[in-house]
Amino acid sequence: MKVIIVGGGMAGLTLAYWLNKNGNEVQVIEKAPELRTEGYMLDFFGPGYDVAEKMGILDQLSRIHYPISGLKFLKEDGTYKFKLPYPSLRHLFNGRHFNFLRGDLEQVLYNLVKDRVDFKFGLTIDYIHEDNDQVYITLSDGSRDTADLVVGADGVRSRVRSLVFGDHENYIKHMGYYTAAYIIDNSSMNKQLDNAFYSLSSPGLQASVYPIRGDRSATFFLYKSSKKEGHLSREEAKKELDHHFNHMGWVVPELLDKAGEAADFYFDEVSQVVMPHWSKDRVVLVGDSCQAVSLMAGQGASLAMTGAYVLARSLQENNDVNQALDQYEDDLKPQVMTTQASGRRFAHYFLPDTRWRIFIRDITMRISVLPIIRKFVNMNRARIPK
Numbered sequence: 554m555k556v557i558i559v560g561g562g563m564a565g566l567t568l569a570y571w572l573n574k575n576g577n578e579v580q581v582i583e584k585a586p587e588l589r590t591e592g593y594m595l596d597f598f599g600p601g602y603d604v605a606e607k608m609g610i611l612d613q614l615s616r617i618h619y620p621i622s623g624l625k626f627l628k629e630d631g632t633y634k635f636k637l638p639y640p641s642l643r644h645l646f647n648g649r650h651f652n653f654l655r656g657d658l659e660q661v662l663y664n665l666v667k668d669r670v671d672f673k674f675g676l677t678i679d680y681i682h683e684d685n686d687q688v689y690i691t692l693s694d695g696s697r698d699t700a701d702l703v704v705g706a707d708g709v710r711s712r713v714r715s716l717v718f719g720d721h722e723n724y725i726k727h728m729g730y731y732t733a734a735y736i737i738d739n740s741s742m743n744k745q746l747d748n749a750f751y752s753l754s755s756p757g758l759q760a761s762v763y764p765i766r767g768d769r770s771a772t773f774f775l776y777k778s779s780k781k782e783g784h785l786s787r788e789e790a791k792k793e794l795d796h797h798f799n800h801m802g803w804v805v806p807e808l809l810d811k812a813g814e815a816a817d818f819y820f821d822e823v824s825q826v827v828m829p830h831w832s833k834d835r836v837v838l839v840g841d842s843c844q845a846v847s848l849m850a851g852q853g854a855s856l857a858m859t860g861a862y863v864l865a866r867s868l869q870e871n872n873d874v875n876q877a878l879d880q881y882e883d884d885l886k887p888q889v890m891t892t893q894a895s896g897r898r899f900a901h902y903f904l905p906d907t908r909w910r911i912f913i914r915d916i917t918m919r920i921s922v923l924p925i926i927r928k929f930v931n932m933n934r935a936r937i938p939k
């Protein structure tokens with residue numbers, strides 16, 4: 554079977570791996586001119602960890618893992634509150650947890666398939682048409698191709714989804730938060746960061762910074778806002794960040810100053826994607842394009858890889874493509890819906906919007922890693938659905 558995957562992120566690359574392994578001809582169309590670089594730090598655990606184990610890449614993931622000393626929580630002026638040592642946190646996941654940069658994970662996945670799969674970088678899809686047996690596509694350079702199956706693995710604002718299923722507004726659910734993440738060169742700041750992930754909180758706001766390889770620091774900002782901004786330029790996004798975070802102390806003013814020149818600047822609303830169906834005839838979606846759970850649920854990467862694995866497994870187990878696509882959705886959707894619901898429920902906990910909620914969040918976090926309590930906590934219960 555010939556499969557064209559649109560999007561070479563973690564969902565697209567994982568799917569390319571499994572489809573190629575199962576004997577299919579695979580092509581990946583990626584909008585970026587080359588593989589994306591670092592991005593932001595991912596907490597990686599749950600079913601995606603199990604998929605990575607099946608792919609035999611746990612050793613490689615342990616090499617890109619950042620062995621931080623812990624999470625340090627600070628007040629908004631930068632004064633120290635408490636620390637959660639990373640080894641205690643890892644216990645909550647039965648040791649099956651990594652922190653790594655999105656781009657480092659994608660590089661590991663890309664290395665597995667780059668010699669076996671045809672990649673077209675710097676292109677997107679402009680047109681899709683299908684009959685009973687084939688899908689016909691036109692790419693942004695005007696070239697045409699046909700496939701037995703087209704997969705949209707092109708993220709929250711999926712082009713495949715908008716071409717086949719309709720407008721983004723029907724599916725993207727804004728959760729009332731915005732996030733920014735970028736990387737800055739700053740060896741002097743790294744000396745202050747001493748290998749920990751620092752997080753400053755004030756009601757409805759979180760600013761985080763952590764050192765990464767090459768004497769650089771990565772930032773992560775999150776704030777509550779129900780405003781619908783639409784697409785913001787970097788300059789406009791920077792103004793928004795200044796507006797919300799300029800009262801914070803310690804290194805935050807320096808982080809904000811450097812947003813203009815930072816590499817890999819990311820700014821977007823925090824959203825989930827909710828769809829009644831993930832496929833239409835011979836076009837199917839995988840990863841954030843159909844199932845984004847949001848960073849509030851903390852498992853988007855894990856579930857993107859799980860979705861890719863379950864889709865490839867269903868295609869392998871069923872001769873009929875439509876039956877396979879239905880089985881993929883039946884197998885995975887309940888888990889995605891549960892994770893989305895918990896992401897919505899725990900958003901207040903992830904980003905408390907009052908001082909009282911910050912206090913409660915801090916207390917529960919500190920209690921959860923106590924040896925007597927952590928025996929009863931298992932953050933790693935979700936598995937690859939059967």
Ligand SMILES: Cc1cc2nc3c(=O)[nH]c(=O)nc-3n(C[C@H](O)[C@H](O)[C@H](O)COP(=O)(O)OP(=O)(O)OC[C@H]3O[C@@H](n4cnc5c(N)ncnc54)[C@H](O)[C@@H]3O)c2cc1C
Binds near residue numbers: 563583734841851853
């Ligand atoms: C700040 C932040 C922090 C996060 N933290 C975590 C975390 O701690 N743990 C976790 O598990 N998840 C986290 N997530 C979520 C996680 O990053 C996503 O769920 C995951 O990246 C989804 O993978 P994907 O491959 O489906 O989509 P994406 O990662 O969005 O990849 C889509 C790919 O498609 C390409 N593409 C886009 N449009 C087109 C087009 N028109 N044509 C061709 N190619 C296209 C893109 O360039 C990209 O390569 C976080 C997200 C953010 C924003």
